[in-house]
Amino acid sequence: MSSAVRATLSFAVMAGLLLTVGFSQSWSVALAIFNLCLISSVMALGVNIQWGYAGLFNVGTMGFAALGGVAAVLVAKPPIAESWVAGGQNLAISAALTLVTIGSVLAACRWLARGAVRNASVIVILIVAYVAIRPFFYPAVAAIEAVHPANAGYLGGLGLPILLSWIVGGLLAAGAAWIVGRISLGLRSDYLAIATLGIAEIIIAVVKNEDWLTRGVKNVSGLPRPVPYEVDLQKSDSFIGWVEWLNDSTLAPLSAADRTSQLHQLVIEHSSIFVKLCYAGLFLTVLVVILLLSMRALNSPWGRMMRAIRDNEVAASAMGKNITARHLQVFVIGSAVVGIAGAMLTTLDGQLTPGSYNPLRYTFLIWVMVIVGGSGNNLGAVLGGFVIWFFWVEAEPVGVWLIDVSTSWMDPGNAVRLHLMNSAQHMRLLTMGLVLLLVMRFNPGGILPEAINRTGAKK
Amino acid sequence: MKKLLLASTVLAMVAGPALAENIKVGVILGFTGPIESLTPDMAASAEMAFKEVNDSGLLLGGKKIESVRADSTCIDSAAATAAAEKLVTSDHVAAIMGADCSGVTGAIANNVAVPNGVVMVSPSATSPGLSDLKDKGFFFRTSPSDARQGEVLAEVLKSRGITEVAETYTNNDYGKGLADSFSKAFKAVGGKVTISAAHEDGKADYSAEVGALSAAGSKYLAVFGYLDQGGKGIIQASLDSGAFDKFVLADGMIGDSLITAIGKDLNGAIGTLPGGETPEAKSFQAMAAKAGIKKGGPFTAESYDAAALIALAMQAAGSADRAKIQSKMMMVANAPGEKIMPGELAKGLQILKDGGDIDYVGATSVEFNSIGEVLGSYKELEVKNGKFDTIKVH
Numbered sequence: 001m002s003s004a005v006r007a008t009l010s011f012a013v014m015a016g017l018l019l020t021v022g023f024s025q026s027w028s029v030a031l032a033i034f035n036l037c038l039i040s041s042v043m044a045l046g047v048n049i050q051w052g053y054a055g056l057f058n059v060g061t062m063g064f065a066a067l068g069g070v071a072a073v074l075v076a077k078p079p080i081a082e083s084w085v086a087g088g089q090n091l092a093i094s095a096a097l098t099l100v101t102i103g104s105v106l107a108a109c110r111w112l113a114r115g116a117v118r119n120a121s122v123i124v125i126l127i128v129a130y131v132a133i134r135p136f137f138y139p140a141v142a143a144i145e146a147v148h149p150a151n152a153g154y155l156g157g158l159g160l161p162i163l164l165s166w167i168v169g170g171l172l173a174a175g176a177a178w179i180v181g182r183i184s185l186g187l188r189s190d191y192l193a194i195a196t197l198g199i200a201e202i203i204i205a206v207v208k209n210e211d212w213l214t215r216g217v218k219n220v221s222g223l224p225r226p227v228p229y230e231v232d233l234q235k236s237d238s239f240i241g242w243v244e245w246l247n248d249s250t251l252a253p254l255s256a257a258d259r260t261s262q263l264h265q266l267v268i269e270h271s272s273i274f275v276k277l278c279y280a281g282l283f284l285t286v287l288v289v290i291l292l293l294s295m296r297a298l299n300s301p302w303g304r305m306m307r308a309i310r311d312n313e314v315a316a317s318a319m320g321k322n323i324t325a326r327h328l329q330v331f332v333i334g335s336a337v338v339g340i341a342g343a344m345l346t347t348l349d350g351q352l353t354p355g356s357y358n359p360l361r362y363t364f365l366i367w368v369m370v371i372v373g374g375s376g377n378n379l380g381a382v383l384g385g386f387v388i389w390f391f392w393v394e395a396e397p398v399g400v401w402l403i404d405v406s407t408s409w410m411d412p413g414n415a416v417r418l419h420l421m422n423s424a425q426h427m428r429l430l431t432m433g434l435v436l437l438l439v440m441r442f443n444p445g446g447i448l449p450e451a452i453n454r455t456g457a458k459k
Numbered sequence: 460m461k462k463l464l465l466a467s468t469v470l471a472m473v474a475g476p477a478l479a480e481n482i483k484v485g486v487i488l489g490f491t492g493p494i495e496s497l498t499p500d501m502a503a504s505a506e507m508a509f510k511e512v513n514d515s516g517l518l519l520g521g522k523k524i525e526s527v528r529a530d531s532t533c534i535d536s537a538a539a540t541a542a543a544e545k546l547v548t549s550d551h552v553a554a555i556m557g558a559d560c561s562g563v564t565g566a567i568a569n570n571v572a573v574p575n576g577v578v579m580v581s582p583s584a585t586s587p588g589l590s591d592l593k594d595k596g597f598f599f600r601t602s603p604s605d606a607r608q609g610e611v612l613a614e615v616l617k618s619r620g621i622t623e624v625a626e627t628y629t630n631n632d633y634g635k636g637l638a639d640s641f642s643k644a645f646k647a648v649g650g651k652v653t654i655s656a657a658h659e660d661g662k663a664d665y666s667a668e669v670g671a672l673s674a675a676g677s678k679y680l681a682v683f684g685y686l687d688q689g690g691k692g693i694i695q696a697s698l699d700s701g702a703f704d705k706f707v708l709a710d711g712m713i714g715d716s717l718i719t720a721i722g723k724d725l726n727g728a729i730g731t732l733p734g735g736e737t738p739e740a741k742s743f744q745a746m747a748a749k750a751g752i753k754k755g756g757p758f759t760a761e762s763y764d765a766a767a768l769i770a771l772a773m774q775a776a777g778s779a780d781r782a783k784i785q786s787k788m789m790m791v792a793n794a795p796g797e798k799i800m801p802g803e804l805a806k807g808l809q810i811l812k813d814g815g816d817i818d819y820v821g822a823t824s825v826e827f828n829s830i831g832e833v834l835g836s837y838k839e840l841e842v843k844n845g846k847f848d849t850i851k852v853h
Contacts, residue, residue: 025549230574353562
């Protein structure tokens, strides 16, 4: 089977699964799953860029996704004037002092010769800066957090359209990745894994504890949406008219009273579906753009160079390739994509809950997507995002159904059956393991393995 | 009995359309995830209320309520939203009992319940932030906001003449929200919080945290954490290093396993716990014990009340229509009307059927304020001779 046929077939099966959910459960559920599949795919693409192209083992996906979420809050939430009045001035002074500190450290590194004098002066600058910034920063934080702590207690954001935060999220993640990469990309693969693991936890710790920035663990909810609200649609005459027109055939034969109540229900259902379709359109656009760019990059000379570095660093280095610089480049790009996906996810949730970022969900699961889909293959990563998210959500209802059917021959009060029924929800994790094992056993390269073009000729 | 009920509900859930005349109510709780040890009993308590209603045969002319369980995962908003979406649009539930953790509860309310006009009654989301939800009147909770507990605890300390405490909280929305509200209330009554420091759960050693807390200088340590997590670790480290021996505990720290773990050194600790020592609470405990639900399990009484309120509102509305249920929630929960205790749901249904008015009291003395939240009552506890004694109810 050629890889194109295989890909088409896999995506057709996936589409079939989603359609099945649409017909058997509801279109709202199918679209909700589809939207998260899209976001997961973008995230998986980001990991694939790092792991699949360049062999960088980044297990800090969670941190970059969280930065995307932070961007959503900072961009979209309206600013809280009271907090700015309370702590803005001191905060601005601290920010200015921090910039001065960074400037002086950079200057010291540039103008002083490597050695004890330089080290000593950098240390002195940092100590002086710490002492100087503290009296401004701490009162600022205390003042900001004291402003209505139950529902504010932070600075708010910029009040800009939330779509902008997708770009900002990417930039924020890219910036963090650049700093991390500068420090840790000299490390060998397993050391890099440990470093990124730690850095992701650091990012989460900062987001959880810097309340003045994002309310920390108190969560920010009610983020503005890029799409209309269902409740507004339900009141809009043009939307109701449109639903009426759409369902004319079902509504026409009903009596007036039935018609009103039926129409009311239909309007609610359609508003929910309409909002999800709007989201789907936005997410799909992002996914397609990133996918096309990734495919182009992978098939370009740059992509071939990346694969060469991945497969044999020493040889690539001997050919004159700057391994560390290329690693940094691909690490930053991949992290930016994860950051975009993180911002999209927070936008869809409508809230930032720093306490909910855990490695199982935001690092491990994304890795499973890439590996099951086929690392090194962009379409594979997208498919992995779809397959894994689909099973992650559907494992529960399907698990309950499976257990029920397979134990239906037992007595309803049978202890074994009851025990299985009670633990049906745990089928989710079991299913993940099973999917991973089966794919690894029968298809070690993933469902859509990397297609290596041996001749190097451009197709 | 509980298990039989569970089996039948699950069976019914799968059988689906065959039992279409039943009214479905969603029970969305974190069956997997951080609080998976609590949720089975919470769900069973809710289903106990449904069973009581079904056995009475009085609901809307003999209709049955069928519970449809779904997994909120407690932490994954995306998965929780998908599960709720399934309940609302595929199972067509009339209302939702849940969710549990504050984060996923906010996500489900904003993205599923409010847009679809479905009533959602959370038995355990205590984050003060949820009070500001733009819920259009569809979100209720039967557990009081943490903001309230902070005030009660501050009053308790003041009445005992304690003017200075160090506080430490588990670093999540529960711990932080509670610590904030306590600090504010304690300052308002003239107390002083010497230090307010977070701790992370799941660490092996808490001596560094305890060192910082003790350096701030005060005799009392307030611990807003979890009794089988960091909270216990903090207390152990405090006792080991001799930094503190007098503790103030919030609801997450109250449980017999803490006394078992710490021993007699815990004597003299004071704390607060939602729920009164009322006869209603006791009669619920007896009912729960009969159904095989762990005694005094957290949020079981709240779950029962949440489920009971949904059923009663349905009866008052005279239909299982989502919007109509919403319009009657306040009426059945609040005065005036005949008081309805746990185990008396049949009586309540009968009164409503005859066109009367009820005031559901339930296991936790439910009374909603204008935004659909309970103020709740709190027990003031003190550890004496190795057990929690109720001093009085606030």
